[in-house]
Amino acid sequence: MSVAATSHGARSVDARHGTDELAHKRIVVGYGFWVFLLSDFIMFAGFFAAYAVLKDATAGGPGARELFDIGNVAVETLCLLLSSFTCGMAALAVSVRSRIWTQVWLLATGLLGLAFFALEMREFHELIEAGNGPQRSAFLSAFFTLVGCHGAHIAVGGLWLGTMMAQFWFKGFNETLIRRFLCFSLFWHALDIVWVAIFTIVYLMGAAG
Amino acid sequence: MSAEKETEWQGQLAPGDELPEDSGLSAGVRGYVIGLVVSLLLTAASFLVLHDTFLWKPGIPVALGVLAVAQMGIHLVFFLHLNTGPDNTNNILALAFGVLIVAIVVSGSLWIMSHLNHNMMLMERVMDLHQQR
Numbered sequence: 548m549s550v551a552a553t554s555h556g557a558r559s560v561d562a563r564h565g566t567d568e569l570a571h572k573r574i575v576v577g578y579g580f581w582v583f584l585l586s587d588f589i590m591f592a593g594f595f596a597a598y599a600v601l602k603d604a605t606a607g608g609p610g611a612r613e614l615f616d617i618g619n620v621a622v623e624t625l626c627l628l629l630s631s632f633t634c635g636m637a638a639l640a641v642s643v644r645s646r647i648w649t650q651v652w653l654l655a656t657g658l659l660g661l662a663f664f665a666l667e668m669r670e671f672h673e674l675i676e677a678g679n680g681p682q683r684s685a686f687l688s689a690f691f692t693l694v695g696c697h698g699a700h701i702a703v704g705g706l707w708l709g710t711m712m713a714q715f716w717f718k719g720f721n722e723t724l725i726r727r728f729l730c731f732s733l734f735w736h737a738l739d740i741v742w743v744a745i746f747t748i749v750y751l752m753g754a755a756g
Numbered sequence: 757m758s759a760e761k762e763t764e765w766q767g768q769l770a771p772g773d774e775l776p777e778d779s780g781l782s783a784g785v786r787g788y789v790i791g792l793v794v795s796l797l798l799t800a801a802s803f804l805v806l807h808d809t810f811l812w813k814p815g816i817p818v819a820l821g822v823l824a825v826a827q828m829g830i831h832l833v834f835f836l837h838l839n840t841g842p843d844n845t846n847n848i849l850a851l852a853f854g855v856l857i858v859a860i861v862v863s864g865s866l867w868i869m870s871h872l873n874h875n876m877m878l879m880e881r882v883m884d885l886h887q888q889r
Contacts, residue, residue: 577770581847585854592858596865621803628795631835635788638772643781733772736835740828747824751806755816 573726580730584737587700591741594693595748602753606684611753614679616670620750623666624742630659631739638732644720650712656735657708660701667698690749697745700738707731771847772836791834798827 602611637652671691674680681691711731714724802823805811811819832838838847 573773574770577772578846578850581771582850585850588854589857589861592861596862599862599866600869617803617806624799628792628799631831632788632792635791635835636785639781639784639788642784729770729772733836736772736831739835740831743824743827743831747802747820751802751820752817755806755820
C-alpha cells in the first residue's frame, strides 16, 4: 500500500494522524479488522441459530429456566459493560498520549474482563459438577458452544490486552502500536455487543420461558 | 482523477476512530459516559421486564428483543463511533452486509428447522398408526 498519498485534500483527519501515509494505513487496517469482526458475528450467528433450534431439545434433562442464575448473569453483564467503558477511556488516554492513564484504564479493563471470565468459569464448573455438562443434552451442547465461544474470545482478548499494556509501557506510543490498539478496542467493544445478544436470548428469554 | 480519488480516500474514517467533531478530551469522555449510562438503563430495563408483571407475558420476549437491539445500536454509535456521515459509508455498508448475512443464517435456520420438526411430527404420527394396525 505504498500508493503516493500526498497532501491533496488535507482534512481534519490528517491533522489528527500526522502524515498522510499513516492515516491511510490506519484506515485500511481498521477497515480490515472491522470486516474480520463482522465475519466473527456471522460465526456467532451460526451458533445462535443452533442454540435457537436446539433450546427445547433437553432430552428429559433440565432446561434454561431451571439452570441459569440471573443474578450471576446481571453481575457478568455489568462487568463487561464497565470494561467496555474503561476500554473507551483507555482509547482517549492513548489519543492524548498519557502513559500512566493508558496503563490505569487498560488495567481496569483487564480486571473487569477477568472478573467476567471467572464468573463464567464458575457457572460452567457448577453446571458440569451437577451433571449438566455439554454431553447431557443437545440444548446444553449448544449452550456451552455458544457461551463458551464468547468466553474463549474474552480470554484471547485478555491476553491481547496484557500484551498491549507491556508494549505501551516499554515501547511508548508509536504508530504501529496505536493501530494495534484501535483493533483491540474494536474487538473488545464487539465482544460486548455479542454478550448483549447472549444475555438477552440465552439467559433472559430462557428464564422468561 | 487520481487526486480526486485520494481526496475521497483521505476523508474516510477507520471504524472506532474518534469522530472529527468530537475532538477534545471532554467531548470524547462525554460520548462514552452517555453510552455507558444509556446502556446501563437499557440493561436494567431488560432485567426488570423479566421480573415485573406489568407486561403481558407473551410480550416479554418482544420487549427483550427491542431492548437488546436498542442497546446494540447504542454500543455501535457511542463505543464504536459509527454514524451516518459520508466518511463512515464503507463501515456502515460492511455492517449492513454483515447484518443481512446474520439475519439470513438465523431466520433461515429457524424457518427450515421448524418446518422439519413439523414434518417429523407428522411422520411419527403416521408411524404410530402403522404400529397400531
